[in-house]
């Protein structure tokens with residue numbers, strides 16, 4: 001059933017997480033809907049990674065509730081998160097440079113002897129499916145059968161996202177997808193994000209790059225010291241507003257928005 005009604009795909013209520021005496025997350029509320037891109041920003045140590053880990057089943061909240069499509073759920077493991085339709089692409093992408101794009105797209109999902117969702121997969125079928133996934137993201141790779149080590153950062157991100165799409169997740173979490181990329185590759189990756197949204201998935205993007213976030217996000221959530229401190233809709237904020245929320249300043253700095 002399609003939930004075109006306003007039921008959030010993902011809803012966090014009052015989620016807190018401690019590491020010993022460190023309060024990494026404090027009563028965080030977050031909603032994510034289908035077909036929207038939410039940017040998650042904050043200074044170092046703000047709690048972004050912890051939040052992503054909690055949503056991806058890597059860490060477990062000490063208190064609070066997580067709902068997926070309205071149902072309260074315990075995301076005990078990354079596999080449980082994936083089964084709930086949540087897939088995370090981490091910054092390191094976890095690609096095997098010596099393997100080709102097809103093998104990378106299926107990496108870790110062929111463990112049961114090439115069986116995917118109950119179907120046995122042969123190489124030909126894997127090639128066809130990998131090509132279709134990459135196509136759906138408009139990722140252009142000259143050859144699917146050469147090692148991915150020599151591909152551009154944008155293409156590599158495309159392959160990692162294609163791999164995420166094998167399980168047809170409704171929510172994709174991207175951890176710093178544009179970090180360390182040149183201008184044209186960043187544009188490619190922002191286009192990938194737009195495609196994920198067009199596929200009616202929810203997308204949560206962690207980024208330090210406020211320009212990228214402003215460009216691609218329908219909403220921006222700002223974290224500071226473990227708490228969600230602000231939320232802005234597209235077009236409802238300036239760069240200065242974002243910087244002020246991130247740093248906790250009451251007024252935007254006047255010196256070109258440089259973050260200290």
Ligand SMILES: Nc1ncnc2c1ncn2[C@@H]1O[C@H](COP(=O)(O)OP(=O)(O)OP(=O)(O)O)[C@@H](O)[C@H]1O
Nearest residue numbers: 019022023024042043044045046047048049050051
């Ligand atoms: N495994 C851990 N053990 C102890 N403290 C942790 C652990 N993971 C995170 N923290 C602490 O929790 C707080 C939030 O960290 P987190 O990594 O979530 O922030 P972040 O916003 O992702 O920062 P960055 O942008 O630097 O990655 C920090 O004070 C951090 O030191």
